Amino acid sequence: MKEINENKTIEELENHIWQEPSEFPTRLVKNIFKLRKKPIAELDGNDVRLLITQDVGIEFIIGRALALLSENILYEALYYPGDLLHAVLKIPGIYWKKNNPTLRRILHIMKRSNIGAIFLSDKRNEFEETLKDDFEVFLKVYGNM
Numbered sequence: 496m497k498e499i500n501e502n503k504t505i506e507e508l509e510n511h512i513w514q515e516p517s518e519f520p521t522r523l524v525k526n527i528f529k530l531r532k533k534p535i536a537e538l539d540g541n542d543v544r545l546l547i548t549q550d551v552g553i554e555f556i557i558g559r560a561l562a563l564l565s566e567n568i569l570y571e572a573l574y575y576p577g578d579l580l581h582a583v584l585k586i587p588g589i590y591w592k593k594n595n596p597t598l599r600r601i602l603h604i605m606k607r608s609n610i611g612a613i614f615l616s617d618k619r620n621e622f623e624e625t626l627k628d629d630f631e632v633f634l635k636v637y638g639n640m
Contacts, residue, residue, distance in 0.1 A: 501536035501559070505552035508535075527551055535559060540579055544572035547582040553590055557583075561600055568608035575622040580610075584629045591637055598637055605630070 499508065506512050519525035527549055530542050535555060538546070543560050546552055560583055569576040583601060591598045605611075614627040 499535060499555050499558055502534050504534055505531045505546075505555055508555045509552065523549070540570055540572040544579045544582045547586060550587065553586060554594070557586075557594075557597055561597070561604060564601070565604045565607075568605065568610050569613070575620075577623065577626045581622075581626050581629060584626075584633045588636065602634075602638065605634075 513528060513531060515528070519528065526545065530538065530546055531551065533542070538556060538559060540563050543556050543563070546556055547560060560579060563570045564580055564583065568580060570579045571577070572579045572582075610630065614623070614630065
């Protein structure tokens with residue numbers, strides 16, 4: 496994983512400035528626009544989750560996501576425990592294939608957290624069930640890389 500200057504914004508790191516439209520088509524577009532202008536160091540867990548789910552600046556914010564997950568694998572960004580992990584597990588495969596050190600890091604974090612044991616409980620809600628399914632698929636696809 497390459498070192499990122501977290502005092503910079505996604506726009507600065509990409510060297511691609513989005514021009515502000517006279518009107519934003521949706522609140523989501525407006526939020527993403529604003530987050531691209533915020534220094535990486537100032538992004539909170541929900542900002543990171545949102546950017547990841549929208550496939551924006553992943554290579555620049557993945558370090559923040561992994562730092563949060565290494566402290567709490569079921570970090571709750573906004574919606575439910577594990578929503579940040581769920582976003583990370585859904586990052587497109589092309590990213591993981593190009594970023595093997597980052598993949599090894601998330602696999603290490605998941606192994607160290609013993610998250611598999613968390614999923615053995617019979618008392619899972621629908622979010623935990625979906626997260627468990629995505630976790631198992633992720634391990635099946637990337638666990639032996």
